[in-house]
Amino acid sequence: MSTGEHTHGSVWLRPARTPRAAKGQAFTRDDLASSAVALADRDGLEVVSMRRVAADLGITAMSLYWYIDTKDQLLELMVDRVFAEQRPTSGDDWRSRLRSIGRDTLELYRAHPWFVHALGRPGPLPGPGQLRHWNDHVRALTDPAITPRLAPQDVTLAVGTIKSFVTGYALNPATAVLTPYAGHPQIDQYLRDTVLGNGLDGLLSVAGLRHRFTEDRFDSGLEIVLDGVHARLFGGAGS
Incomplete structure (x- = not known):
């Protein structure tokens, strides 16, 4: 089958090939993914290309086409490589296990800042x-050892709600952009002047202006979302 026949397909539909030596060294798809992930972590997703990954591996770009056909397929490998890093879900009940999923997802986003953006790409197959990542969630939340446990049809709703919150938090400029500058005098002055100069009475009524912009509100927000999941599935807020 020629390379062109795979061009618009998922990498998971492309038959895996036996590693072929390039410059005396044989590489696997996982080697390509690991190199590309390291490159994106270091320099950003926008610099990842077949040529750059090949250069980091010390081979020619054409050698990569033995394993993949397009950059989109490389991104599929990268995303799957990061999913494989997430720790198994932990906790003694459904709420602590969902909390674990939320916190571990945020850790992945922080470890790989490009990852949340790569997830927004349409089309790639899991x-x-x-798939192992999802399987872990289903098994953890339908485990007969926890009471109450989630019905299988409720797992997607619960996990999807938690991950939507985490993704929104990770993409929120107030947490992704302003937080690193907490306490910077120019930021404080800008916020103060903007609020006072524009008569933003609602913000004036909030004690601790900078705190409102820079506080890490993830844990409290996650608990509110968990209360909502409990109310939807079991009735009441829970704890």
Whole structure:
């Protein structure tokens, strides 16, 4: 089958090939993914290309086409590689296990800042790492050892709600942009002047202006979302 026949397909539909030596070294798809993830972590997703990954591996870009056909397929490998990093869900009950999923997802986003943006790409199929990731969630939340446990049809709702919150938090400029500058005098002055100069009475009524912009509100927000999940599935807020 020629390379062109795979061009618009998922990497998971492309038959895996036996590693072929390039410059005396044989590489696997996982090697390509690991190199690309390291590159994106270091320099950003926008710099990832077949040529750059090949250069980091010390081979020619053409050598990569033995394993993949397009950059989109490389991104699929990268996303699946990161999914495979997430720790198994932990906790003694459904709420603590959902909390674990939320916190671990945020850790992945922080470890790989490009990852949340790569997830927004349409079309790619879930790979083995992502499927194992989902399987872990389903098993953890439908475990007969926890009471109450979630019905299988409720797992997607619960996990999807938690991950939507985490994704929104990760993409929120107030947490992704302003937080690193907490306490910077120019930021404080800008916020103060903007609020006072524009008569923003609502913000004036809030004690601790900078605190409102820079406080890490993830844990409290996550608990509110968990209360909502409990109310939807079991009735009441829970704890």
